[in-house]
Amino acid sequence: MPRPGKLLIPSRRMRQYILRRLVSLLPVILGVSLITFGLMGVVPGDPAEIIASRGKDVEPTQAEIEAVREELGLDQPLLLQYARWLGRVVRGDLGMSLRTGQPVWHELTVRLPRTLELAAGGMIIGLLIALPVGILSAVWRDRFLDQVSRVLALLGASVPSFWLGTILILFFAVRLGWLPSMGRGGLRHFILPSCALGLGTSAVLMRLTRANLLEVLNEGFVRTARAKGLSEKAVVLRHALKPSLLPVVTVLGLQFGNLLGGALIIETVFAWPGLGMLVLRSILGRDFPVIQGFALFITLVFVLVNFVVDLVCRWLDPRVQYGV
């Protein structure tokens, strides 16, 4: 067992792996940028006309539209447009919001932390439910709690989070008046949206924790620990639990995308001023630069998070192969 301090310094193989993974991310990121750029091509209507008619009551003249087209370079070949757009994006310039006139980059970065904290809240609630229930239902396999958790997992995967959020508001905010129903503030504002988000995640993680723990409990080192005369509690918590959590971390990373997507929708339930509210308002207001910037931005966040999860997994379990 290497000392913790040593683990933090990546080995040569680890560094090579990180580099290779980063390089393999490039085509994906490029593809994502192509899709986001290509999506603008399917927008109904002429973007130059839309932009030229902004903030005016009268229809723009043909000359005005052409002027906008030339100014934005929309009359140039697509490939050139893409290259120029990509060049700007790399420098963090995602254009201006048509609605507010603010730089899109600024609008997105201000709201990202708020959406991330919501997703993180959901993740924490999910883990808080899933780990104890998962562990106990592995230990008391086929007993009452295990059956309950089986039903809970099925329900959790079938209940839409936005409806759960609405029901939680009805009960805890409207009926009981215990918690605020909307807006962002202290910890109290966090509880309901996090619960609405976390239940679905806990459903997935709960059964996974149970299945993995059961598998580990069959292994030889667990038998050794039992043979030493350790209590069942010590066997499970001190020996079997840690190795069984690795797949849970992997799935947690994959779940992050769902949590992020769920957070975007949950925001409208709780009037949470994050990316979801921004993008919804932009969609209804046809604010294309914001939608496009959002797509690119959120995907990069997602790809990076998965990358980090991958590294964490490899760090947790050195047996995981370094091959790509």
Next chain:
Amino acid sequence: MEQAESLGRLRGQTLTGAARDERRSLKGPGSLRRHLRPTATGVMGLLMLFTLVVAALVAPLIAPYDPLAIDLQRTLVPPGRAHLLGTDHLGRDVLSRLLVGARVSLGAAGFTVVVVTTVGVVLGTVAGFYGGWTDEIIMRIVDTVLAFPSIILALVVVGLLGPGLRNLILGLTLVRWAGCARLVRSLVLSVREREFIRAAYSIGACNRRIIIRHVLPSILGPVVVMATLDLGNVLLSMSGLSFIGLGVQLPQPEWGAMVSYAQLHAQTAPWLAISPGLAIVAAVLSAHLLGDTLRDFLDPRYRDMVS
């Protein structure tokens, strides 16, 4: 040989189920109750789904009121004898809207799954069977689409195309075909090397015939399971996007959108939010139950591929 295999498969059927990990503990023919349990949940899922589909089909006949009829004299009436599930803020009967909404919600989700599966099967089969650069190109596109979190990509596509049911279906299809194509490709890859395919080649069958007569029938099971599970997930995404106003437009009833209007009257008419949500849960749950059960009946070789 053939017989032994089918016997093994039969036994596999009776031994597996919702309690798949309990296989090891099943030694004798004793625990019949356990053998039947997965079938019971499967039948329940099938019955629920069947009921919902039939209700959707005959909705105009059994709906007690016109789902679009506005009656401002009777707004926000609580559930009672005249209106079993109450009325909404415009005096429309919730039960009628729920029934007619089932046509939209289930119909759109079902249609999406059919399109997604068709696209996925065609592209996945081509990629897996022919390999080479076709495979390379298709799989790179698949990887890129899967790099997006699915609901977010759908959100963006609908956002750019504009809200509406047609664009919602288009957006979800654009997102979901990739996962299906990936599964089908891996299935085709594993089938392609089997002996009966080589046998078909040896008697001179052409590629098209082999694909249609041999490859597709043998991957049908896992594809059906995936489509069933997908139905639940598409229903969830669809109702979520309709909830935030990107799906079906007013005044057409749709379950997700009904929850969103109910939110505005949470103080005075809490029952409005409950019934459409329960309808979504019932539909998604039945698809999941049915899909899970079907998966447990699958050939173990493919079971782990269908996530």
